[in-house]
Amino acid sequence: MPFLQNTWYLAAWADELASDKMLARTIVDRPLICFRDQAGQASVLEDRCPHRFAPLSRGKLDAGVVTCGYHGLSFDSKGRCVRNPHGPIPPAVKVSRLPVCERHFCIWIWPGEPDRADETLIPDLGFIDRVSAQERVKGHLETQSNYQLMIDNIMDLSHADYLHPQTLGGGINTRAKCEVAESVNEVAVKWTALNDTLPPAMAQFLPNPQAPGDFQNEVYWNAPGIMRQRVAFAEHGRLQTHGFESWTSHVMTPRTSGSTHYFYCHTNAALQQNPEMAPQIDAVLRSAFQGEDAPMLEAQQGQIGDHDFWDLKPALLSIDKAAVLARRHLEKLIKAEASSSP
Amino acid sequence: MPFLQNTWYLAAWADELASDKMLARTIVDRPLICFRDQAGQASVLEDRCPHRFAPLSRGKLDAGVVTCGYHGLSFDSKGRCVRNPHGPIPPAVKVSRLPVCERHFCIWIWPGEPDRADETLIPDLGFIDRVSAQERVKGHLETQSNYQLMIDNIMDLSHADYLHPQTLGGGINTRAKCEVAESVNEVAVKWTALNDTLPPAMAQFLPNPQAPGDFQNEVYWNAPGIMRQRVAFAEHGRLQTHGFESWTSHVMTPRTSGSTHYFYCHTNAALQQNPEMAPQIDAVLRSAFQGEDAPMLEAQQGQIGDHDFWDLKPALLSIDKAAVLARRHLEKLIKAEASSSP
């Protein structure tokens, strides 16, 4: 299945970009460099000099100008050749530049037709903007698995009970009532449990960690792999008055067909008062992902290999509903794009 | 060349299987799990959950029930889904199970049509059963080479003189008289030498290691890659009265087209009286295989690559007779199977 081209992909966190150091990153099979010009504007170029195809990331970035480390050609943030030390600047020589938008502390890129790069199409991750810096815990991880498996993983959080039993699981995700809804461009899934045993990583924040609790967990998917999650929990009956609430974005950007960038950003008002919780939360998220999710997803990818997922005829369970709807939405978009391209 | 499907393959030693720990092993390109149910019966299932294709070997085995580590589906030793924590058990959800037979301390599996899995077709390795545990030296090794090269290696033991000169060789294998016989389903090769210099690893057991000896070495092949070897030697003229005799099985089970499981079991009545010889014999076998055979076989495989062996037009020598007959037998069986399958 090809990648959707006319869409926004999260390429990097905004603070990963600088005007004196390139960030090299492969997205939808394209090696790219990401950096800032002197005005601080983000720019994303193909990581390939048009002269002899040396990766520009092996060169230098100085004041927003990239100079190839092989023969010294320089390019500005628009990809235009601005210096040829060996003669006149050849008019046709340029580096491909992708439409870029900086929003929600993220750098978004549009690999498809530049004219169609409409910034209003970026899903709203405004919750990230509405909190202070210390209320955010964010990171970037990678897996050797397809991005659709990564999306499935978030769209069916019942897996937490089996894969993360000591932190995010314990049984409540399986016992919770699950509701799925879809609209034109969104799939939503909500889990609700009342008077149940909270996951250990949540229960520890209650005055009495042993007490039964109430639990709401909601995930909203937008194409291609952008998910927002709301979690709320409290001692039973106290969700309105003493609830803990967090919003987390989980964004899956294809690196290649067999590898994925995972960008997460957890926001939590409680961090304002308890900044020492931030590294703890980050450690739980990273450790769950790197020690439990990633090995399983990579093993799953290994079993699937180059097969088409549906050709393998997966057994469909009730818990798959949201993940399957998200897959169907995405497949429809990819097919529409394939049929409309020349 | 495809693998023969309707045949028994040695998958594991019986004592590798337990009811609380799965053994993951790939055979004829199929990732499998091997374990025991609560009654101790061996079971071999596809190592892939039918839900999302997670390897079951990453889950848990408890009382003969396998639970997937990703979403918690459980399967019994027949591959039937016995628990879906998320709802009713879907009737069609099951894991493929292979016919299994436990015999001669080995677990045998039949990758082909289950109805044709006839246990009487397992070649007779009864010599393993007829000795006591301390008279057996057995192991499992792997190589990155095709199983047919591994069979060739055993069917032409003249290689010992060149590849194992300090232990199993020395020249006698080349000088010995060699006779080959074939029947409907067996190829036999016998080497006989009288009044000759025994291989160092044998001579050391004689009262006078320098004395000339008599030597018999016989290998019997059955499809697909099951070989029994009888070795007898003694000081010259004393084979009937003071001979040392051993029987060894060498079983080559394809892992993939380019990798092979090697199961060996050496039995030797002298071990009854001299149990301290067992680790010495095991060390000789392992060291010859891992230090000498495997590197050569893997280099040979490297030169052959993906080419068909016969397309490369190997020079045929007299020593190849038994190996070529075994290849021809096996190829005939594989072709017959291909032509009879739908």
Next chain:
Amino acid sequence: MPFLQNTWYLAAWADELASDKMLARTIVDRPLICFRDQAGQASVLEDRCPHRFAPLSRGKLDAGVVTCGYHGLSFDSKGRCVRNPHGPIPPAVKVSRLPVCERHFCIWIWPGEPDRADETLIPDLGFIDRVSAQERVKGHLETQSNYQLMIDNIMDLSHADYLHPQTLGGGINTRAKCEVAESVNEVAVKWTALNDTLPPAMAQFLPNPQAPGDFQNEVYWNAPGIMRQRVAFAEHGRLQTHGFESWTSHVMTPRTSGSTHYFYCHTNAALQQNPEMAPQIDAVLRSAFQGEDAPMLEAQQGQIGDHDFWDLKPALLSIDKAAVLARRHLEKLIKAEASSSP
């Protein structure tokens, strides 16, 4: 693009060959062994026993006779089977032998039709012969990049200013006047600069390293990838009377389509008086190549992947003229060979 077959390739330095130890080396995708017979004649054979395809390089070389380490067949330096310990020597059993010529302290091989192996076609590297041993600095290195990229690299030495700024560059290569000439079978490129800042690795040899200098740099290419370089420099105006001059061969021999053998030999009359300079020069050459050229060339290769170079439409600059002419010459030869072969 296939490799040119009817041509001489530099396979090894003459002193790499011995009569008691084989040198295994892959050239134009063919695994080979190189050694000497008892008379000291160089011989190059396919590294593959015709019996079971074991690499002969895993066997033994004794008095110019190669014995396979698997079953003991022996071959002489012509590839003829001279011993079969298992029976009569089969008449058809032989190892392919390549035409070999030893010249300029190099072992040259001809992978194409043996009848066409004309030694007068070897480009003249006589400068290597005309100096004493201590005036030579030579070596063999490898890269994971196509040989044509390696040739491009030498045919456009302007790269030194960007890739080797602290040693061979600094800007003079870019500022120098560049002239390109071609004849029937040679491409020549000459850079000249007067009263300019010499590269640091050259300036250090001047009485006053800060003084402006004169600089001549010439490269002569012959198919398939044989280049001679003349460098002369001196303090400004003293090139005729106090110049330093060196000749260096840079020979690129394809190992596979994605890897290359690089043979270099630097000759320098000044080494006669200053033999301590030899290891310094070798260190500069190796360090520039391994630390700067090879990583860039391998990254460039990574970006090109399996694409045809021209299909990627490289931007052509004035500095590419010599490299492009050399590519065109070579492509013409390869096409002519393809159209004339049956």
